[in-house]
Amino acid sequence: MSALALQQYLDFAYIAAVVLFILSLKFLSSPARARWGVLAGEIGAALAVSATLFNPEVVQYRWILITLIIGAGVGIPLGLVQMTAVPQRTALSHAFGALSAAIIGIAEYYVGTAPVTRFEMGEIALEVIIGSLTFTGSLIAAGKLQELLPQRPIVYRGQNIVSLSALAGALGLAVALVVNPAHTLLFPIMVIVALIFGVLLVTPIGGADMPTVISLLNSYAGFSAALLGFVLNSKVLVVAGALDGSSGFVLSVIMCKAMNRSFANVMFGAFGQVQVSAAAAKEDRVVRSATPEEASAILEAASSVVIVPGYGMAVAQAQHKVRELYDILTKKGVDVRFAIHPVAGRMPGHMNVLLAEADIPYDRLIEMDEINGDFPQTDVALVIGANDVTNPAARNDASSPIYGMPILDVDKAHTVMVIKRGMSPGFAGIDNPLYYLNNTLMLFGDAKQFVGAIVRELSAGH
Amino acid sequence: MPTDFISNLYVFILAGFVGFELIKRVSPLLHTPLMALTNALDAIVVVAAIIIAGRHETRLTTVLGAVAVAASFSNMVGGFLITDRMLRMFKSGRSKQS
Numbered sequence: 001m002s003a004l005a006l007q008q009y010l011d012f013a014y015i016a017a018v019v020l021f022i023l024s025l026k027f028l029s030s031p032a033r034a035r036w037g038v039l040a041g042e043i044g045a046a047l048a049v050s051a052t053l054f055n056p057e058v059v060q061y062r063w064i065l066i067t068l069i070i071g072a073g074v075g076i077p078l079g080l081v082q083m084t085a086v087p088q089r090t091a092l093s094h095a096f097g098a099l100s101a102a103i104i105g106i107a108e109y110y111v112g113t114a115p116v117t118r119f120e121m122g123e124i125a126l127e128v129i130i131g132s133l134t135f136t137g138s139l140i141a142a143g144k145l146q147e148l149l150p151q152r153p154i155v156y157r158g159q160n161i162v163s164l165s166a167l168a169g170a171l172g173l174a175v176a177l178v179v180n181p182a183h184t185l186l187f188p189i190m191v192i193v194a195l196i197f198g199v200l201l202v203t204p205i206g207g208a209d210m211p212t213v214i215s216l217l218n219s220y221a222g223f224s225a226a227l228l229g230f231v232l233n234s235k236v237l238v239v240a241g242a243l244d245g246s247s248g249f250v251l252s253v254i255m256c257k258a259m260n261r262s263f264a265n266v267m268f269g270a271f272g273q274v275q276v277s278a279a280a281a282k283e284d285r286v287v288r289s290a291t292p293e294e295a296s297a298i299l300e301a302a303s304s305v306v307i308v309p310g311y312g313m314a315v316a317q318a319q320h321k322v323r324e325l326y327d328i329l330t331k332k333g334v335d336v337r338f339a340i341h342p343v344a345g346r347m348p349g350h351m352n353v354l355l356a357e358a359d360i361p362y363d364r365l366i367e368m369d370e371i372n373g374d375f376p377q378t379d380v381a382l383v384i385g386a387n388d389v390t391n392p393a394a395r396n397d398a399s400s401p402i403y404g405m406p407i408l409d410v411d412k413a414h415t416v417m418v419i420k421r422g423m424s425p426g427f428a429g430i431d432n433p434l435y436y437l438n439n440t441l442m443l444f445g446d447a448k449q450f451v452g453a454i455v456r457e458l459s460a461g462h
Numbered sequence: 463m464p465t466d467f468i469s470n471l472y473v474f475i476l477a478g479f480v481g482f483e484l485i486k487r488v489s490p491l492l493h494t495p496l497m498a499l500t501n502a503l504d505a506i507v508v509v510a511a512i513i514i515a516g517r518h519e520t521r522l523t524t525v526l527g528a529v530a531v532a533a534s535f536s537n538m539v540g541g542f543l544i545t546d547r548m549l550r551m552f553k554s555g556r557s558k559q560s
Contacts, residue, residue: 019501022480028496029487031552038546041503045538052509056518067515071508071535078536079543083551086494088542094503095472096537100507107526119464218497225507226474230512233466234547244504246481251493269533315508342490349493361555367490427514 006056013051014236020044021240023249024329031362048236074340079391083357084314087210087346088145095138100138101224102131102191108231109187112216120231127175127227133170134220136198141213144202145346151207159204160325166197200402205266207311207460209344210390212255212266258342258368259392260394260404285436287423295417295443299325301456302379302415306371309351310344310409312385316447322384324455325357332458337364339371339381339408341389372409381413383434385420385447391432402430416440495548502541508534 020040027037056193058064081089105128109116126281143149173190177183205213226241228234238300256263290298294395313319329336338360344351354367382391386408393400394407410416410435416433420442434440443450489497511534517525 008503017506021506022484025481025484025488025496025497027488028492028499029484031489031492031549031554034492034495034549034552035546037499038542038549040501041512041545042542045502045506045542048506048509049512052512055513055516057513060516060518063515063524064512064531067528067531068535071532071541073536074532075536075539075541076543077540079540079547081544081547083548085547086498086544089540090494090497091499093541096533097504097507099503100505100511100534100537102505103526103530103533104514105521107530110526111517111519112512119467123467134464150521193484202498204538215497219502222504225504228510230467233470234468234510236506237510238470238473240475240503240506242477243484244500246478247485247500248483250485251497253489253491262468262536293538325473341489343482348493349495350496352549353494354492356548356551356553359553360552362491362552363489363554425535428463 009291010051011045017044018049018236037451083353089143090143091138094221095135097221098131098134100226102128102242116181118178119232122178123231125177127231129170130220131224132191132194133173133198138193138217138460140202153204154205155204163200166200170194180450209266211343211348213253214347215248215255217252222248253256288441290441292457296454296457305380306337307341308339308386310386313447316450318447319354319358319449321451323360325451328458337366340365341368341408344389346432375409375412378413381416382411383418393433419443419447495545498541498545502538503539505534
């Protein structure tokens with residue numbers, strides 16, 4: 001077989017892989033057939049990887065086989081993590097993806113078969129900058145989600161100026177390299193500055209903004225792979241990178257809309273510092289609390305209940321107890337549904353995965369826009385570990401930092417019950433007027449224990 | 463401007479639009495598996511890493527290529543695995559009873 005013909009077979013394998021990747025995403029549009037999407041993606045990836053092993057440029061297999069085994073050895077445990085660890089796993093995989101894209105760009109720069117042209121230099125520089133900043137940025141995000149780093153925004157005076165000058169520095173070095181590609185010493189400096197910028201970019205961002213940040217990093221990781229495709233003239237990388245990049249981009253837009261904020265505001269707005277003014281006025285307001293016995297009596301008497309889960313449910317690992325509550329109430333003839341805010345939790349779709357893990361049927365998980373109209377006819381809204389996404393101040397208090405953010409209208413339900421550890425304000429540090437309403441009962445305690453206590457009451461009642 | 467760049471740009475723009483249209487149709491219910499799946503697909507950079515590592519040009523590029531193979535292949539394996547695990551958990555009320 002001549003070398004040219006072999007190259008053509010390889011190209012056909014890549015084209016087939018690209019088609020399968022597109023089908024893979026298409027299958028995901030229906031929950032019932034979504035698993036076929038994984039299969040299509042796996043076949044495409046296997047096809048592309050095995051075809052590459054026949055590439056005539058590959059002359060030495062030892063390191064490839066060793067590192068494929070290492071990769072599988074790292075990847076399998078990362079594919080088997082607990083569902084509660086999915087956000088940090090996702091951030092870590094963005095880091096790995098960006099790392100490999102950046103490293104390949106760096107290797108391509110040092111391959112030195114032919115002197116790089118200015119145009120190629122520009123492509124490589126841009127690719128390596130995006131890959132590097134996404135690598136460190138994603139590591140910081142993973143560290144915050146794993147709580148190795150503080151989840152609160154870390155801010156200091158002049159922060160945005162420092163961060164933006166790091167970005168400008170990296171881009172400036174890239175321009176210098178394009179002007180004169182012979183300045184090879186500038187290349188590693190550019191990489192280091194880009195790595196530093198990634199750290200500076202994500203460090204000030206608080207945990208509540210993680211759904212947007214993780215989506216943005218997803219999109220950067222994708223676009224760096226697509227740019228790598230430009231550098232290497234590899235269409236399969238261009239397509240896969242464009243699919244991943246546009247996916248991350250669409251998700252970031254959805255997340256930003258769900259918080260009524262702009263990209264710039266999420267990245268440079270460091271949430272949660274505005275709170276001092278609001279704190280003064282809340283002294284004389286009354287809070288009503290209830291015991292598990294009272295709560296279970298109210299739930300038992302209800303005919304419709306909407307449960308609103310949030311990050312607190314994930315932290316307390318309460319999803320399985322919530323399933324027990326769902327089961328027992330459903331058995332008693334109560335209509336139980338779940339209201340899912342797009343930014344509840346730490347990544348897009350976080351709550352859905354946790355509740356699906358606990359075996360709650362997905363047709364009971366209702367999106368915000370669909371369920372909001374039903375709250376006025378709902379007997380009980382039970383809020384478990386969600387705060388800002390239920391804050392009516394977003395609707396009616398123009399001075400609130402979250403004013404304008406779409407929320408779940410739980411306050412319109414006949415009775416609202418909120419399971420919460422104490423009266424401390426939520427993650428963004430914003431006071432929630434919901435807790436002082438006449439129709440609100442606070443259920444103080446750990447989410448898992450409290451729901452467990454309600455379940456015991458309900459099952460003892462018979 | 464190299465002609466390769468132009469043809470890659472065509473492909474990039476078209477794939478970007480396809481991606482945009484496909485992702486818009488994915489229900490928010492499946493956004494977490496979606497991100498895991500696109501991550502696994504993106505790990506196709508492993509093919510570029512394999513070529514860099516296998517070309518065996520200089521020690522530096524072989525080491526860089528090898529690290530990239532491990533990083534991206536772990537994403538590929540782990541990404542498909544966790545996506546499938548997540549999707550298996552999503553059951554509708556009807557299929558659960560049957």
